[in-house]
Amino acid sequence: MVAARTFQAVDWYITEMSDNGSAAPVCLQIDQVWKIFGNRPERALTMAESGSTRADILKATGCTVGVRDVSFDVMRGETFVVMGLSGSGKSTLIRCASRLNEVTKGRVLLDGDDLTAMSEDELREVRRHKMSMVFQHFGLFPHRRVIDNAAYGLEVRGVDKGERIERAMEVLEVVGLKGWENHYPQQLSGGMQQRVGLARALTVDPEILFFDEPFSALDPLIRRDMQDELIRLQETLQRTIVFITHDFAEAIKLGDRIAIMKDGAFDQVGTAAEMITNPQTDYVREFTKDIPKTKVLTAASVLMDGDSTAATHRVHLEDTIESVLPHLLSDLSPVGVDDVEGTAVGIVDRQAVAHVLEAEE
Amino acid sequence: MTEALEAPVGVGARRLDRAAVSWLILGAGVIGLQLLFAGRTFPAIWDTLISGPIDQFEAWGRSNRLTHPLFTGFFQPVTDVINWGLTAIEESLLWLPWFVLPVAVFAIIARNGNWRSGVVAGLAMVYPGLVGLWEPTIETLALMGVSVLITVAIGVPLGVLAAFRFRFEQGMRPLLDAMQTIPAPVYFIPMLLFFGIGKVPAAVATVIYALPPVVRLTALGINKVPVAAVEASRVFGSTNRQTLVKVQAPMALPTIMTGVNQTIMMALGIVVLATLLAAGGLGQEVMDTLRLRRPGRGVAAGLAIVAVAMVLDRVSRSLAERDRSKQIDKRWVLGGLAVLGGLVVFGRATGAVAFPTVWGVRILDPLDAIVVWARDNLSFITRPLNDFVVADVLLPVRDFLLLSVAWPVLIFVTAWLAWKWKGMGLAIFSAVSLLVVGFIGMWELSIITLVQVIAAVLVSVAIAVPIGVWAGRRPKVEKALGPILDGLQTIPSFVYIIPVVMLFTIGQVPGLIASVLYAIVPGIRITALGIRQVPNESIEASQTFGATPRQTMLGVRIPLAAPTIMLGINQVIMMVLAMVIIAGLVGGGGLGFETVNAVVRNETGLGFEVGLAIVVMAMILDRITQSWAERLQPPATP
Numbered sequence: 001m002v003a004a005r006t007f008q009a010v011d012w013y014i015t016e017m018s019d020n021g022s023a024a025p026v027c028l029q030i031d032q033v034w035k036i037f038g039n040r041p042e043r044a045l046t047m048a049e050s051g052s053t054r055a056d057i058l059k060a061t062g063c064t065v066g067v068r069d070v071s072f073d074v075m076r077g078e079t080f081v082v083m084g085l086s087g088s089g090k091s092t093l094i095r096c097a098s099r100l101n102e103v104t105k106g107r108v109l110l111d112g113d114d115l116t117a118m119s120e121d122e123l124r125e126v127r128r129h130k131m132s133m134v135f136q137h138f139g140l141f142p143h144r145r146v147i148d149n150a151a152y153g154l155e156v157r158g159v160d161k162g163e164r165i166e167r168a169m170e171v172l173e174v175v176g177l178k179g180w181e182n183h184y185p186q187q188l189s190g191g192m193q194q195r196v197g198l199a200r201a202l203t204v205d206p207e208i209l210f211f212d213e214p215f216s217a218l219d220p221l222i223r224r225d226m227q228d229e230l231i232r233l234q235e236t237l238q239r240t241i242v243f244i245t246h247d248f249a250e251a252i253k254l255g256d257r258i259a260i261m262k263d264g265a266f267d268q269v270g271t272a273a274e275m276i277t278n279p280q281t282d283y284v285r286e287f288t289k290d291i292p293k294t295k296v297l298t299a300a301s302v303l304m305d306g307d308s309t310a311a312t313h314r315v316h317l318e319d320t321i322e323s324v325l326p327h328l329l330s331d332l333s334p335v336g337v338d339d340v341e342g343t344a345v346g347i348v349d350r351q352a353v354a355h356v357l358e359a360e361e
Numbered sequence: 362m363t364e365a366l367e368a369p370v371g372v373g374a375r376r377l378d379r380a381a382v383s384w385l386i387l388g389a390g391v392i393g394l395q396l397l398f399a400g401r402t403f404p405a406i407w408d409t410l411i412s413g414p415i416d417q418f419e420a421w422g423r424s425n426r427l428t429h430p431l432f433t434g435f436f437q438p439v440t441d442v443i444n445w446g447l448t449a450i451e452e453s454l455l456w457l458p459w460f461v462l463p464v465a466v467f468a469i470i471a472r473n474g475n476w477r478s479g480v481v482a483g484l485a486m487v488y489p490g491l492v493g494l495w496e497p498t499i500e501t502l503a504l505m506g507v508s509v510l511i512t513v514a515i516g517v518p519l520g521v522l523a524a525f526r527f528r529f530e531q532g533m534r535p536l537l538d539a540m541q542t543i544p545a546p547v548y549f550i551p552m553l554l555f556f557g558i559g560k561v562p563a564a565v566a567t568v569i570y571a572l573p574p575v576v577r578l579t580a581l582g583i584n585k586v587p588v589a590a591v592e593a594s595r596v597f598g599s600t601n602r603q604t605l606v607k608v609q610a611p612m613a614l615p616t617i618m619t620g621v622n623q624t625i626m627m628a629l630g631i632v633v634l635a636t637l638l639a640a641g642g643l644g645q646e647v648m649d650t651l652r653l654r655r656p657g658r659g660v661a662a663g664l665a666i667v668a669v670a671m672v673l674d675r676v677s678r679s680l681a682e683r684d685r686s687k688q689i690d691k692r693w694v695l696g697g698l699a700v701l702g703g704l705v706v707f708g709r710a711t712g713a714v715a716f717p718t719v720w721g722v723r724i725l726d727p728l729d730a731i732v733v734w735a736r737d738n739l740s741f742i743t744r745p746l747n748d749f750v751v752a753d754v755l756l757p758v759r760d761f762l763l764l765s766v767a768w769p770v771l772i773f774v775t776a777w778l779a780w781k782w783k784g785m786g787l788a789i790f791s792a793v794s795l796l797v798v799g800f801i802g803m804w805e806l807s808i809i810t811l812v813q814v815i816a817a818v819l820v821s822v823a824i825a826v827p828i829g830v831w832a833g834r835r836p837k838v839e840k841a842l843g844p845i846l847d848g849l850q851t852i853p854s855f856v857y858i859i860p861v862v863m864l865f866t867i868g869q870v871p872g873l874i875a876s877v878l879y880a881i882v883p884g885i886r887i888t889a890l891g892i893r894q895v896p897n898e899s900i901e902a903s904q905t906f907g908a909t910p911r912q913t914m915l916g917v918r919i920p921l922a923a924p925t926i927m928l929g930i931n932q933v934i935m936m937v938l939a940m941v942i943i944a945g946l947v948g949g950g951g952l953g954f955e956t957v958n959a960v961v962r963n964e965t966g967l968g969f970e971v972g973l974a975i976v977v978m979a980m981i982l983d984r985i986t987q988s989w990a991e992r993l994q995p996p997a998t999p
Contacts, residue, residue: 095592098596100592100595100596124598124599124600125598126598127595127596127597127598128597128598129598131596132596132597133592133593133596135589135592135593136589137587137589138589139587139589139590139592139593140590140593141590141593141594141607141608141611141612142612143611143612143614152593152594152597152607153597153598155607156594156597156598156599156600156603156607157597157598200593200597204597210596
């Protein structure tokens with residue numbers, strides 16, 4: 001029941017709000033961004049560019065290198081996950097992207113406009129209309145009711161009260177908080193508080209959403225619920241998302257592409273399957289080691305050319321190897337693979353699967 | 362590897378050498394200076410260096426008060442505005458029928474659902490009227506109201522500024538520190554210079570004295586707002602102003618209101634003291650009864666101050682309370698306001714405006730008799746105690762420090778302690794400022810005050826630390842003591858003197874006893890806090906190794922609590938010092954008494970000198986004990 005109602009609300013939300021933005025494929029462009037904390041960033045920058053380590057720079061200048069020459073593009077509608085351990089600079093990076101932190105060097109382009117070159121007023125206009133953010137510890141306003149929290153973005157934009165409350169109510173329904181609008185945040189559970197955070201971010205109908213470890217403070221089961229909820233919302237909303245996490249499993253679950261961050265720089269960028277089949281550094285390999293490959297890799301990652309018309313079993317490109325395995329085991333012949341439209345694109349056989357599963361050992 | 366193991370040994374050895382050298386320096390310095398300067402008094406070579414110009418300025422001010430732009434353009438308008446506010450508040454409070462105030466007090470507190478507290482505070486508001494002190498109480502409330510309004514109007518913006526401008530905060534901090542270290546009466550002295558005698562200087566002194574907590578807690582409240590909330594506000598495109606008004610200020614409000622509560626309590630303390638400036642009100646009432654030897658009336662007036670303190674504390678806390686779930690319905694609030702309005706109309710219409718004073722006098726005469734009886738019948742204890750403390754303790758110690766020990770030795774020892782515990786900077790500051798105090802002729806008075814402070818601190822610590830340790834270990838004891846300590850902390854310092862003076866008459870001992878009573882409260886509190894905060898894991902570790910309770914106490918609890926206990930002792934010292942100054946009012950002698958003389962006889966120059974001596978003493982005692990507490994802290998990094 002709840003789900004059905006929610007989906008109706010989502011449908012409404014899509015029709016109302018999805019017609020914004022231009023058609024350009026790249027939404028956010030991070031271009032050689034550096035962030036250095038401390039009083040002598042220029043000196044630290046010169047040192048860093050000539051290859052000094054973080055520790056040496058700290059010792060010599062007292063400056064901390066937060067982000068070290070990072071570049072990436074995020075496509076419209078893509079979920080880009082930055083994964084790293086604490087101190088890797090991932091939170092700093094997302095704060096540079098939203099210009100909560102000023103970048104030391106480099107550019108941040110949103111829809112082709114350089115955020116780093118904007119005046120305070122221009123930046124404020126972009127923030128009011130194009131971006132929003134969900135925080136690790138929610139960042140809710142305890143003195144405002146749930147509905148006023150959700151409506152905050154519209155309030156600072158100057159939307160009048162009736163209209164902003166109406167829209168906030170609709171979004172609260174989308175995230176499953178209907179009936180809680182007059183409570184105060186601290187009266188809600190952690191998971192529900194983060195739903196308020198999500199609603200607050202969605203109410204302004206942003207082009208890009210920044211998520212700063214939004215589910216890290218939640219219990220494992222609630223965290224899984226919230227991840228599923230986000231996937232469900234994203235299926236219909238198709239927003240551009242930059243998502244920060246320290247949990248590799250979460251990164252794989254949510255990310256269209258993943259960047260592994262270490263010491264302020266990207267170690268590797270790619271899809272989950274690429275990370276697992278082809279980790280480029282030992283650091284990335286450490287993370288992928290414990291991930292059950294059969295659950296992450298899809299038929300696409302072991303696809304081979306071949307005539308599939310003779311195959312008795314057929315699977316889709318997006319099916320996980322786990323779901324393909326029973327077919328392969330029941331029968332010696334290869335399994336045929338179709339794409340989304342149902343066109344045959346190739347085959348998967350035992351050898352190919354065995355090869356990719358053994359690759360590590 | 363070997364290096365790492367050897368290093369601590371090397372450091373230890375070097376430290377030992379340094380300690381030996383520093384003790385040698387101390388010994389040599391003391392002996393040398395004692396031999397050189399024995400028997401010589403402190404040469405007051407700068408006797409008029411400070412007082413001279415100030416007295417001149419005052420004389421100039423007195424004759425130019427009506428003509429010079431400094432007065433006509435600034436001080437006179439300020440005086441007029443404050444006076445206007447005072448009169449307005451006082452008159453409107455007296456215009457209201459008397460029963461409106463208690464009902465309003467009750468209603469404000471009860472609106473949060475605290476019915477019992479509301480009734481108690483409402484009754485407390487009636488009490489001053491019952492003993493015939495309604496008008497002085499209103500006078501005090503009006504002075505409080507104006508002072509607190511000005512304080513908040515200045516303090517909150519300063520706090521906001523301090524929260525956003527790091528430099529400004531950096532600049533403010535030492536100033537606020539100093540303002541909180543200086544005992545209240547010192548603020549009166551410069552006021553005389555600019556505002557003369559009366560209520561206005563009292564209000565201005567109160568504002569300056571009570572400013573620090575508002576500024577501090579406003580800044581703290583705003584800085585305490587979680588970063589994520591501020592970032593959330595910014596990322597949605599709020600202007601700085603929107604972030605401040607919609608997010609930071611509302612979230613900081615409870616902390617700011619705590620600051621306002623503290624300010625109100627501090628303001629009450631000083632407003633009562635402001636009788637010295639002829640500010641009237643309840644303080645004046647107490648002073649008069651002391652002078653008229655009507656001790657019972659003095660007690661009644663003291664209790665009226667306590668009642669006002671309680672009412673103000675409860676009301677301001679209740680305004681700060683933000684627990685919406687407990688709050689009663691808005692309709693009740695509106696209904697309550699309507700009832701209050703009705704009461705006003707009813708009171709004005711029937712002429713029942715002034716407090717019916719018939720009861721008051723009947724209570725007061727017997728009260729006088731009881732207190733006189735107690736004084737006479739307890740004199741077999743109080744008199745010998747008084748004589749013993751004065752003749753066998755205070756005077757010999759004073760003579761020792763003043764006559765036997767040469768004055769450079771005292772300065773040297775102070776500087777040595779400052780150097781050893783803090784560093785060269787504090788040592789030089791201490792030495793130079795003490796020299797100045799001596800040269801301007803304040804040495805003897807300072808020593809008298811110092812002896813009183815030492816005596817009161819020793820007694821206070823001897824009482825407070827054991828009780829604190831006991832309370833810290835037994836939550837039940839602490840819980841039982843809680844309300845008593847709360848109550849004692851709400852009472853303005855001056856009130857402590859009243860019962861003691863009633864029993865001992867005037868002299869040094871009542872001041873000391875009042876100081877001890879006043880200072881043991883934070884001593885107990887902070888000691889208990891320190892003991893309680895010792896991590897349970899450390900205690901359990903000690904017990905696992907088979908330590909006896911005594912061993913656990915002496916080996917784990919007390920050492921780990923030592924820095925906190927030291928801070929408690931620092932508090933005790935500062936409160937004793939403040940109180941000893943106030944005790945000058947009742948003939949305690951020393952700097953305090955001289956302050957009173959300066960204010961009463963209008964010797965502003967002398968007042969500045971005394972004030973300077975007090976400030977120097979306060980700052981040195983504060984810094985030295987604080988750095989001692991810091992040294993007890995286990996090192997944070999290896």
